Amino acid sequence: MNPDKSPLVISALVLALISSVLLPSSIRAADVISAEEWQITADRIIRYAAPPCVIAEGNVILEKVQTITRQGKTPGKTDWSSLLGESPPATLTGSALPRTEKATVTTIRADWLAYDMDLGTVKARGDLLIRIGPDQLTANQGVINLKRETGIFNNATIIRQDKELHLAGRVIEKTGALTYHIEDGWIITCRLKDGQTPPWSFAAVDATIEDNGYAVLKHATFRIKGVPVLYTPYMVLPAKRRRQTGFLFPRASQSSRDGFGLELPFFVNLSPSSDLTFYPYYMAERGLMNGLEFRYVLNQESKGEFMANFLDDARSDPNDPDNAEYYRDGNYTHTNENRYWLRGKLDQDLAQWTTRLDLDLVSDRDYLTEFTSGITGFNSTNDRFLEVFGRGFQNRSDDQRKNTFRVLRSWDNGISFQGELLGINDVREDTPAPTPLWKLPAFSLTGLTPVRDTSINLTWNADYVNYWREEGVGAQRIDLFPRLSMPVPLNRYLETTVELGLRNTSYLIREYGGITWVRDDFQNRFLFEFSAGTGTTMVRDFPVRIGGIHTLSHTVRPYVSYGYIPDVDQENLPQFDTVDSIGEKNLITYGLDNYVRIAGTSDGRSYQRQYGYLKLSQGYDLRSSESDTPLTPLGLKLGYRPLGDLNLLYKSDLDMYGDGFIMHGLEGSYRDSRGDTVAVDYRYKKLENINSITFKTRLNLFNHVSAGYSIERSLEDSKTVEENAMLIYQPACWSVELASNYTPGNQKFTLMFRLANIGSPLGLGW
Numbered sequence: 001m002n003p004d005k006s007p008l009v010i011s012a013l014v015l016a017l018i019s020s021v022l023l024p025s026s027i028r029a030a031d032v033i034s035a036e037e038w039q040i041t042a043d044r045i046i047r048y049a050a051p052p053c054v055i056a057e058g059n060v061i062l063e064k065v066q067t068i069t070r071q072g073k074t075p076g077k078t079d080w081s082s083l084l085g086e087s088p089p090a091t092l093t094g095s096a097l098p099r100t101e102k103a104t105v106t107t108i109r110a111d112w113l114a115y116d117m118d119l120g121t122v123k124a125r126g127d128l129l130i131r132i133g134p135d136q137l138t139a140n141q142g143v144i145n146l147k148r149e150t151g152i153f154n155n156a157t158i159i160r161q162d163k164e165l166h167l168a169g170r171v172i173e174k175t176g177a178l179t180y181h182i183e184d185g186w187i188i189t190c191r192l193k194d195g196q197t198p199p200w201s202f203a204a205v206d207a208t209i210e211d212n213g214y215a216v217l218k219h220a221t222f223r224i225k226g227v228p229v230l231y232t233p234y235m236v237l238p239a240k241r242r243r244q245t246g247f248l249f250p251r252a253s254q255s256s257r258d259g260f261g262l263e264l265p266f267f268v269n270l271s272p273s274s275d276l277t278f279y280p281y282y283m284a285e286r287g288l289m290n291g292l293e294f295r296y297v298l299n300q301e302s303k304g305e306f307m308a309n310f311l312d313d314a315r316s317d318p319n320d321p322d323n324a325e326y327y328r329d330g331n332y333t334h335t336n337e338n339r340y341w342l343r344g345k346l347d348q349d350l351a352q353w354t355t356r357l358d359l360d361l362v363s364d365r366d367y368l369t370e371f372t373s374g375i376t377g378f379n380s381t382n383d384r385f386l387e388v389f390g391r392g393f394q395n396r397s398d399d400q401r402k403n404t405f406r407v408l409r410s411w412d413n414g415i416s417f418q419g420e421l422l423g424i425n426d427v428r429e430d431t432p433a434p435t436p437l438w439k440l441p442a443f444s445l446t447g448l449t450p451v452r453d454t455s456i457n458l459t460w461n462a463d464y465v466n467y468w469r470e471e472g473v474g475a476q477r478i479d480l481f482p483r484l485s486m487p488v489p490l491n492r493y494l495e496t497t498v499e500l501g502l503r504n505t506s507y508l509i510r511e512y513g514g515i516t517w518v519r520d521d522f523q524n525r526f527l528f529e530f531s532a533g534t535g536t537t538m539v540r541d542f543p544v545r546i547g548g549i550h551t552l553s554h555t556v557r558p559y560v561s562y563g564y565i566p567d568v569d570q571e572n573l574p575q576f577d578t579v580d581s582i583g584e585k586n587l588i589t590y591g592l593d594n595y596v597r598i599a600g601t602s603d604g605r606s607y608q609r610q611y612g613y614l615k616l617s618q619g620y621d622l623r624s625s626e627s628d629t630p631l632t633p634l635g636l637k638l639g640y641r642p643l644g645d646l647n648l649l650y651k652s653d654l655d656m657y658g659d660g661f662i663m664h665g666l667e668g669s670y671r672d673s674r675g676d677t678v679a680v681d682y683r684y685k686k687l688e689n690i691n692s693i694t695f696k697t698r699l700n701l702f703n704h705v706s707a708g709y710s711i712e713r714s715l716e717d718s719k720t721v722e723e724n725a726m727l728i729y730q731p732a733c734w735s736v737e738l739a740s741n742y743t744p745g746n747q748k749f750t751l752m753f754r755l756a757n758i759g760s761p762l763g764l765g766w
Helices: 080-084 321-330 378-389
Strands: 032-034 038-041 044-048 053-070 074-078 090-093 099-116 121-132 135-145 150-160 165-174 180-188 200-209 214-224 227-238 251-255 259-263 266-271 274-278 281-283 287-299 302-312 338-350 353-362 400-410 416-426 438-450 457-468 472-487 495-512 522-535 538-546 549-565 585-602 605-621 634-643 646-654 661-671 677-685 690-702 705-714 719-729 734-743 746-755 762-765
Touching: 200 227, 251 746, 302 378, 338 378, 353 416
Parallel strands: 251 762
Antiparallel strands: 032 038, 038 053, 044 053, 053 099, 074 090, 099 121, 121 135, 135 150, 150 165, 165 180, 180 200, 200 214, 214 227, 251 259, 259 281, 266 274, 274 287, 281 287, 287 302, 302 338, 338 353, 353 400, 400 416, 416 438, 438 457, 457 472, 472 495, 495 522, 522 549, 538 549, 549 585, 585 605, 605 634, 634 646, 646 661, 661 677, 677 690, 690 705, 705 719, 719 734, 734 746, 746 762
8 A cells, every 4th residue: 555645653651650669768879779670770769658659869760670471483474564564563483482581661761750659650850751662752841640641741752763753742741541632742753863953843732642543733833944834723633654544635726727726635544455535626617526546455466446536527518608718728529517537457366367457437538638637637547556556547548448357377288368358438529330349258268289299389379259349240259270380400500490370260240239241140261371480690799898898799680581371352251350350471571680788897796788789670572463562661679778777769660662761769768876867758650640759857956956847749730748847855754846737728836745654745736
């Protein structure tokens, strides 16, 4: 789970003092009195009989010593909470014999201390320090009720070292086992050096830490370096760092399109492995957008996350004159008031079966391009799911959103099975027939088996799919494709293989939505495929002395391949995917691959890595009698990695008959030792009218200041798709970010605070 949703923890200081000390009625210098559980030392100790009490002065140290029995077992595996960013209890394993030892569990220090045995109270003053393990309380003076485990302390501070929690107040009253009352105090959840001014804090005139784990603040202010910047007469905060139900910090915004907005997330802790978060988001020009997120994590292989947003949009009438600019600038076309986005992913292992669910349902084609920023926007959602599940969502401009459920299973004998259900969320306006194809269901069985003791391998695919659509032609299709492959030992320098495959595809045609299929309902196609390839690999190492590089290895691989598929009549077949239209092929492909690797030392460590590669390939169509352009475009791939963190990749296709370059692609990324990053992605496809560039950078400037910038621009029509800029100040324990987001028809500025261990950001915008 996301640790950003883990509010504060404030624990009690348990001061159970059991005393059976019998002291003489005399004064002694530097006395030491021992008891079964407590040891008191001081410069002077006095005992009074009526009423029975003890007074200690000067360097008073009161230590509670207990006999602890340890089981002698070693920590084993922890539960799933380690995945949730929590502190899980260890599962003990082993069988070592238990052992006993004495340990100091509580220490009280003061300049002066008085213990009333009848009342069970301790009064202390002068540099009072109470330490329990890594936690401590300091105060000028205090009164402790040992029977009720309560106390009141003046000018006090509570520090939870393991939780990095500081709680301070003019008066801190411990009213119960887990309850406090604080006057003129402040809270911060990060470590401070002695005398350090808190970089940020929540201050309150009056605060109550309740036993249900909430802090109620009255006349509260949020402070930066002790300077108040925000005020609220009343605030409720979760008072535990462990995940807990409660409101997260609100997010306010102002945009040229949506007007003033306020988002108030509410977090619900369902169990240690699951939670809910509500995201009500009010926009003055749009209405109330409701959001919901559900998450669970059992282990790394079994987890799920689902999110939903719904908006009754007040700006869904294109005939309203007030919306004319909105539709024109954003190039929007939707007319539906009920707008939503339901998405989610699930990874679940069941025995030896692996399941994957991908859900992506949206109300209209404009939603994802319009709502890109924010906690539940497309950008944040896509990045989150990509990080957690390793897969994100389709491009936000895609009109046909795929929803899939897959099951997978592999066996040791080389056989694999996959089952799939595919549904399409079609958000095109006035969807034309035929409508998109669904798979209800699809099964695929693949395998690779050696043929006895020979070098021949049998590879096979057996696929079944039931194609359904709301309107149009569907079918049940079975595709069987076994292949035999083997190496051919022409000589010791050439690596040669041949492959022969037989393919049979059968169809049972179905009609949907009144569409008529005029041919026979049963269709069958049979064809064979033949391929062969040969190549050789040449490698040479060159000793060099460039920087820390000592060896350069160059690999050259020329190759030639041939593929043949006969011309088979497929006119009567339905067209669903590439399996249904396998064209005639009689093609020779030739190419040259070059790889360069380097080896060297850096900082006393040896390393090897790829330095670069160049790949050239082209084909020649032997059906030249039917074509006057037998040469395919010349393909080029160039990879370059001069530094370990600098990667460049260039791809292009050059037409051989006068059209020039019909495709360009450039990808580059760099990251230095300071964490500065730069990335660029350029795409040009002449036949598809694509010409776009994406650029991103993040730079660490100075004194905890960093800046970021990103732009996605369509060069084809000279339009900016999205542009973001941000300036971040991030010292220890907190950060503040000033961000700008531009999409067509909307400009938005946001000021956002992030606080250590305080969950979601505190956002303000204008």
